[in-house]
Amino acid sequence: MNKLKLFLFSCLMIALVAACSNSSEEAAQDSGQADDKGTLTIGATSGPYSDMVTKAIQPGLEEQGYTVDVIEFNDYIQPNTALGNGSIDANLFQHKIYMENFAEGNNLDLSEVVVVPTAPMGIYSNKFDSMDEIEDGAEIAVPNDPTNLARALLMLEEAGLITVNEEANPLTISERDVEENVKNLNFSPIEAAQLPRAVDSVDLSAVPGNFALAAQMDLLDALQLETMPDDYRNRVVVNTSDLEERFVEDIKAVVESDAFEQVIDEEFQGFGKPEWMLN
Incomplete structure (x- = not known):
């Protein structure tokens, strides 16, 4: 009889420990705790x-x-x-x-x-308040690397200011690929990191978003932000x-x-x- 009582007591303790363990695991899951990954x-x-x-x-x-x-x-x-x-x-x-x-x-x-x-590239200016105000012969600073230049030229094309050769290679594109220049814009290619400073020295500057933010420029101050392909x-x-x-x-x-x-x-x-x- 004593052995039976001991056996039943042991089974009861095992069941209680298992129940407590399961409750702890459920509580951890309910509290949003996650395994260390x-x-x-x-x-x-x-x-x-x-x-x-x-x-x-x-x-x-x-x-x-x-x-x-x-x-x-x-x-x-x-x-x-x-x-x-x-x-x-x-x-x-x-x-x-x-x-x-x-x-x-x-x-x-x-x-x-x-x-x-x-962060999109934007066209910024301290001279003009809108793209419609851009004057004939205005100088625009653009990135001197082909990838970012392609983006700048696409923005200007979307604004109706230029057209770009459809066969231009985006990896080698340059201002020479501009076919029609409605406002006779003068392009000044410079290092992308210098484009925020160029806003003070040229009429317009096409500034990549990361460099604009690094220079504490407000993206929403751009005359135009690019419609960026993915x-x-x-x-x-x-x-x-x-x-x-x-x-x-x-x-x-x-x-x-x-x-x-x-x-x-x-x-x-x-x-x-x-x-x-x-x-």
Whole structure:
């Protein structure tokens, strides 16, 4: 009889311990706690895109159980170099055309995860208040690299100020590809980083969004903001070999969340949203 009582008592204790364990697990799940998924290191260029990672992406990943380290870079070479050698897990700073050209030229295999809202190029002026006021013979500073110049020329074409040769290669395009120049604009190609300063010395300046923000310019002060194709929007990029990893799926889920879009609407005004966010 004593042995039977001891056996029944032992069974009761085991059942109670199991029940307590299950209750603790359920409580942890209900409170939003997540399993520790390890550390993710994400690289981004200093300024709006490192801010986007820390303000709009990092919190969501941490809620999922990741520890997130954000590494800031001051050029467009190191983020991909670091990704290729495994120093970081993902980066955010580049558009599709740059990614593909860099990967090909440096023997890397890179893939995009998701396109993010991107600061558009804008045409700024301290002389004119609207595109309609632009005078004949006005001088406009434009980027001297083909990729950004193509964007500037497209903006001017959309405004009806020029036409561009339809067969122009966006990787080698120059002002010589302008076929019709309605206002006889004078093009002054300069380094993209110098374009914000050029606003004070020329009539117009086509400034890429990241350099405008770095110079503390208000995107909404532009006479015109580009209608940016998604190929020119920045994206989260990883090594192609990691595409099937869980962290890639989790990054994509965070960017596609309502919480991410809310931060964009509140703190990144003027950023153009990609097509997937508008559908």
